[in-house]
Amino acid sequence: MKKWLVGAVAASGLLLAGCSTSPEVASTVAGRVREDELYERMKNEMTQSGMTYGEQMLQQILLEDILENAYSDEVSDEDVEEYFEREAEMFGGVEEFEELLEMQGMSADDVRENLRSTLYVRRAIEDHVDITEEDIEQAYEEYQINSTVAHILVEEEELAEDIISQLNDGAEFGDLVEEHSVDYGTVPAGGEIELVPGQTVPEFESAAVELEEGEITQEPVESQFGYHVIKMVEVGEKGSLEEERDTIENLLIESYLNDPAVVQEAVSVLVQDANVQIADDELSGALQQFLVPSPEPTDGPLDPVEEGTDDTEADETDDADTEEVEETEEVDETEETEESEDSEDTSDEE
Structure with a gap:
């Protein structure tokens, strides 16, 4: 054509x-x-994931329905709102968070529904994983509560010294932050930051960890950014294992929630019990990754090997047996040859 x-x-x-x-x-x-x-078009256009747009969208819809069916009774509107407020705290509060979402063309209600889905997945993980006492104890050993410090950053050492003098005379730290600090990102919070190990310059961290709660550095702390006046607002101290148990368990669940392999395992259990039927064959791959069962462990070796003997040992034993048989056959052949020669010699003598 x-x-x-x-x-x-x-x-x-x-x-x-x-x-x-x-x-x-x-x-x-x-x-x-x-x-x-x-x-x-959606059924035929491929995405970077290897699925079509139609399969991808159908997967999302089906997973949302399956999770809602499994956990809607366990996740309340109050749970979602509490989660939303915790997220909003990082942006200055609910009002500021909603304004930011609006500026980005997003709906606060849509965000709440996404958070609801996240809580459903969290419940699925809680049902799937087995957190042992050993896990909790190990996580507790690694767990630390970071201290909270505040600082005033200025460009001149003399100004930093003057600020320290004013603070010693009773001036309010927050007032001097607002008046002098050039670290504009921390000014709205009164200069406060969380002292996370390794996340501030070494000079700053070394000076800060030496302070008692409420204490202020009495000498300017110089760094590549200028001169800091640092105040220890709150020293981070963790409680006993029992006091921190709920926090530790939540942190473990959060770590699983951020592990795609664990999430897929947990969700797969629900999908495989959901009797999924996809009528359109061209969309049949939508949940394929969740429907493939994990390989079940075998009860034992396929070959009858004695307990405590692995396949290699068995092979070695078989090889040894074979060698013994071959040696025996060679001996038998030699003996037969010798007997034959003796018979011939006797015949000649006669």
């Missing part, structure tokens, strides 16, 4: 598609886009 004819056939196919009577989803001066056209 000539190339121009192929093009003509393809064009006619597009025109025929345009004659579809399915509901309209969009239109331009060039024509209309119908639901069935969009549906067919």
Whole structure:
């Protein structure tokens, strides 16, 4: 078929598609886009994940339905709102968070629904993983509560010395932060930051960890950024294992929540029990990754090997037996040859 004819056939196919009577989803001066056209395109266009857009979207819808069916009774609106407020704290509060979302073209309600789905997944992980006492004890050993410090950063050493003098005379630390600090990111919080090991310059951290709660450095602390005046606001101290148990368990669950392999395992259990039926064969791969069962461990070696003997040992034993048989056969052949020669000698003598 000539190339121009192929093009003509393809064009006619597009025109025929345009004659579809399915509901309209969009239109331009060039024509209309119908639901069935969009549906067919989504089923055939591949994403970077190797799935089609249709499979990807169907996967999301099915997973949301399965998780909601399993855990909607265990996740309340109050749980979602509490989670939303915790997230909002990092942005200055609920009002500031909602304003930021609006500026980014996002809906606070949509974020709440996403958080609800996250809580569903969290419940699935809690049902799936087995947190042992050993896990909790190890996590407790590694757990630390970071101290909170505040600082005033200035460019001149003399100004830092003057600020220390004013603080010793009773000036409010927050007032001097607002008046002098050039670390503008911390000014709204009164100069406060969490003292996370390794996340501040060494000079700053070394000076800060030496302070008692409420104490202020009496000499300016020089770093590559300028001169710091540092105050220890609160020294981080963890309680006993029992006092911190709930926090430790939550941290462990959070770590699993951030592990894609664990999330997939937990969700797969739900999917495999959900009797998933996908009517459109072209979308049948939507949940394939969740429907492949994990290989079950075998009860033992396939070959009858004695307990405590592995396959290698068995092979070595078989090789040894074979060698013994071969040696025996060689001995037998030698003996037969010798007997034959003796018989011949006797015959000659006679």
